[in-house]
Amino acid sequence: MSELLLECQNLSFSYHTPEGEIPVIRNMNFKIYKGEFVSIVGPSGCGKSTLLNLLTGMLSPEEGFVKMSVSGEEKPRFGYMLQQDHLFEWYDIWKNICIGPKINHCLDAECEQYLKELLKRYGLSAFIHKKPSELSGGMRQRAAIIRTLAMKPELLFLDEPFSSLDYQNRLNAANDIGQIIRKENKTAVLVTHDIGEAISLSSRVLVLSKRPTAVKKEFLLPYRDMNLTPLEIRNTKDFGTHFNAIWKELNNS
Amino acid sequence: MEGVEQQLKEKIPISDRQRQYLHQQHVKKRTIRLFRILILIAFLALWELASRLEWIDSFFFSSPTRLADCFVYMTAENALFTHIGISLLETMLSFLFIMTFSVACASLLWRFEYVAKISEPVLVILNSLPKSALAPLIIVWLGTGMKTIIIAGISVALFGCIINLYTCFQNTDPDKQKLIYILGGKKHHVFTKVILPAGVPTIISNMKVNIGLALVGVMIGEFLAAKQGLGYLIIYASQVFKLDWLILCILILCLIAIGLYEILHIFERKICK
Numbered sequence: 001m002s003e004l005l006l007e008c009q010n011l012s013f014s015y016h017t018p019e020g021e022i023p024v025i026r027n028m029n030f031k032i033y034k035g036e037f038v039s040i041v042g043p044s045g046c047g048k049s050t051l052l053n054l055l056t057g058m059l060s061p062e063e064g065f066v067k068m069s070v071s072g073e074e075k076p077r078f079g080y081m082l083q084q085d086h087l088f089e090w091y092d093i094w095k096n097i098c099i100g101p102k103i104n105h106c107l108d109a110e111c112e113q114y115l116k117e118l119l120k121r122y123g124l125s126a127f128i129h130k131k132p133s134e135l136s137g138g139m140r141q142r143a144a145i146i147r148t149l150a151m152k153p154e155l156l157f158l159d160e161p162f163s164s165l166d167y168q169n170r171l172n173a174a175n176d177i178g179q180i181i182r183k184e185n186k187t188a189v190l191v192t193h194d195i196g197e198a199i200s201l202s203s204r205v206l207v208l209s210k211r212p213t214a215v216k217k218e219f220l221l222p223y224r225d226m227n228l229t230p231l232e233i234r235n236t237k238d239f240g241t242h243f244n245a246i247w248k249e250l251n252n253s
Numbered sequence: 254m255e256g257v258e259q260q261l262k263e264k265i266p267i268s269d270r271q272r273q274y275l276h277q278q279h280v281k282k283r284t285i286r287l288f289r290i291l292i293l294i295a296f297l298a299l300w301e302l303a304s305r306l307e308w309i310d311s312f313f314f315s316s317p318t319r320l321a322d323c324f325v326y327m328t329a330e331n332a333l334f335t336h337i338g339i340s341l342l343e344t345m346l347s348f349l350f351i352m353t354f355s356v357a358c359a360s361l362l363w364r365f366e367y368v369a370k371i372s373e374p375v376l377v378i379l380n381s382l383p384k385s386a387l388a389p390l391i392i393v394w395l396g397t398g399m400k401t402i403i404i405a406g407i408s409v410a411l412f413g414c415i416i417n418l419y420t421c422f423q424n425t426d427p428d429k430q431k432l433i434y435i436l437g438g439k440k441h442h443v444f445t446k447v448i449l450p451a452g453v454p455t456i457i458s459n460m461k462v463n464i465g466l467a468l469v470g471v472m473i474g475e476f477l478a479a480k481q482g483l484g485y486l487i488i489y490a491s492q493v494f495k496l497d498w499l500i501l502c503i504l505i506l507c508l509i510a511i512g513l514y515e516i517l518h519i520f521e522r523k524i525c526k
Contacts, residue, residue, distance in 0.1 A: 056435060058431065058434065058435070079435075080432075080435040082428050082431070082432060083428070084428065086426070086428055086429050086432050088429070088446070088447070088450065090450040090451070090453070091450075099433075099436060099446065100436040100437065103433070103436055103437055103438040103442050103446075104436070104437050151436065151437075
């Protein structure tokens, strides 16, 4: 068994409003190991984004705990991609991707070299001084993942990062990002409501139940070791079988 | 148009249709400008004619030639440019103070949420208060002179500007703020990297409104507590029935307002480039 990166045990969380308490997560348990790509799918509004906020420490659990083996250093060792790319329009692409190292005072020559390499590897070198508005949706997503990788995180959290794109761009962006994460040998946790996206990118899919949510079922997928791109995975014979199994589980949740 | 400029810069050939389109746009712009000038000339000519043919009483309504004579006379005898300069100085000082203090206050309110919640009703009341009602009180407290006039100018726009900027800061995309925290940033990083840059368009639009409001405030102040400035000249002219003076001062105020707005427009284009 490979190295354990994240452990979530008996995790519970509720929102408190003047109208009453809304239990969102109850007794959630799962583990993430190094090199895995785990997708979390669940019914709409079940608390997927809340779960990511708990995993990243933006919210504190009411019960249970989240243990991240990669943390413990001053700078965060995890990256986070939000539902939109959230590139800052007032900065050019270079300033956007440098923002993490700059905040953490680690933008040295070595870091700059690493970022320039990433830009070159993923076809954005020519756009280094362009404003985000001058880039296509897919290019913006690539810039956003480079910004996330700038801090060299071991673990990436992806909160429906392609949901703001149209279908064609979405497929391309998921294909690009999936390959980038594999090439950079990162561990990733993707929250999505798109079953196809989850299957094409992941080694494991966790299906969540309705609110208050918990892990209902786990699906192990064989594609991670096959060296296929996410788009190629969508064309494999048993893609539909996995899709139907997860869909059935999701509908019964 | 930026794309075309890029094409020109990179020497990519422009098609005939594109050239025709650009020519049409150019003609359209020039026609609009020409019509504006023609309307102005027609208005001045009609005004002059109506005055000379005594369709209107030139004592009450003046005329362009009377105003031109009045301008020459006042420049020589009444140090008109000194009055204009003083009003401009007071307006600029009021404006600078309004913007500096508003940005500082809105930033503090954004930083300290409790303070914002506590002071919200006070700001709303101060903003809705008719500021001209405050002017006599300010005179009693501070006496007459430039200080009082500048404070009158500030009072007109300050509270509204603080409320606008604070609302803008507060409504900045929470996900963009979250991103900074995720990247290991602190609250001051959120402010300098997200809140302030995202607020630039609102700050500029407030500047455009406030330059006019500062001028209004300064005029109110000068009406009541000045011995110099365009507001003082207007009040003096109305009291001695020198309506040529009065209308000339109003025209000069129009020109000042246009000039100040244009300066801000140029500033906006430079900032948003």
